[in-house]
Amino acid sequence: MRHRIVYYHHPIDKRYSLAFVAHDAGELAARYDTHADGSVKAMGYPLSGTTVYCLYTHTGASGTTADLETTEAEIAAALDEMHPDDRTIAIRLLNIYEGVLDEEDEAGDGLEIYKELEMDNLPRALAQVDWSGTAAEIAGRLMSNLILKHALPNANHRCSISLLETYLEFCSREDALKFSMPHTHTPAFEWQEWVNEYIRESKRILTIRRNNVRFDALRDAGCEVVVRKGDIGIHLAEWNLDMHYREAWTEYAQLHEHLCIGFAEEVTRRGGAPALGELSGLTKQEFASLLRE
Template identity: 40%
Template structure:
């Protein structure tokens, strides 16, 4: 039977894996050195191992989605104009997602970090083939994880807007949570995306688990990561680069699947937008758009 360790603490999702060891004494030493709140679990395998979880944030419910507008405005004002436009649209998308979902089912896991949005825009290959540009927009927004939740759903919305900025007649296939097609084709892409980004930031931790005999790591939403399927033995900086590239390729594949499912094969070889064209569309092409329809 596979030996499974939780990446997120099973009773507290805002606590994530930091250290693992076959020695409880070693982890108690590590626990004293951490600044954040911690929880310790012993896994009773044939050879027991211990895992230390840490959290630096508190989970909040969606009733706290009402950002401090003065703080938010000041944060966004420090960005270049293009970053400001994307940041405002992302906030609107997040609020729409909360409005559609039940508040008690929607959690805020971290602070909003608008400065990361500009980083995402700077890593897109503008004017490459449309699926690549749209996929990289989605991928880089997800990788930077600027929002407190819904980074995948808002990333998909931005992929859609990227395509629309080139062809205003494009109609996005349904990707709604309450639609059966979500389980059929969208959900697998999101699950694999979450696997990639989890491995990307934890290759050293996962390598240690593998050396302790662990086969699977399970993160929240019951997403399982088979450690043998991933290359873990590399410097953490290399892992950030390698898995960012894999994630971009994965999201580009999703963009192609979107176009094919929408029966828009004519757009597969179309040149993607310039950064300015994309920003102009976000600023003026989405006026009076009800973003709740996207969720």
């Protein structure tokens, strides 16, 4: 039986994402008219004998990384304002991102962007990390908060996982654990099957975290599944949506962090060093110091 679905990204132009849900066409039209620049699309979905109206707005920047507006001087200025430890970790992440761009260029495709580079979000993400606990716990929190802050124009999951790899490698140096990062990508740069389960769930959580109120309205109207790009389905009955958006913002951030810690623990097992799930991890200062070395 076919589920009653609504698309989170506009089915014709994926640069547009769901921004408003209405049960009345007039209410949607009034909101539509506030977008004088035309950066908006609308669709109606027949659900359970009624029609729900969805407004989609442009997600931000578009094109490839060649179209980014952030200049090297602006990046350098933002780095100069950071605490030295934050700056060191941010530089490593930007170097990882540059490596991803090189891979995409070698493959013949420029990396598509969805937003501008937000340098201020890097120290904010690092400030949210609890740097106490096991190596796997801290690595998972680091990965989670970088993804949640979404500072990069694209490839936030890829780059955050690469930084997790670096962190776990440093944690295993003194104990000679012989940790070796398991392959996360296929030769075609697609996620390995075991990794893909975590990535798809991560994207579900991120989407719900930003849209619980809209999704609750869709569920009330009879929608069963919201489908985002990548053909990732979000079955609304499986999620707690009926809460204030601030409560959802916190609850789903915690759930995302738990997911990423589970991913880090899976990485240590597959990487031959399950003891990293028990040994104390590095503090931010220790991690930054090793990066500088």
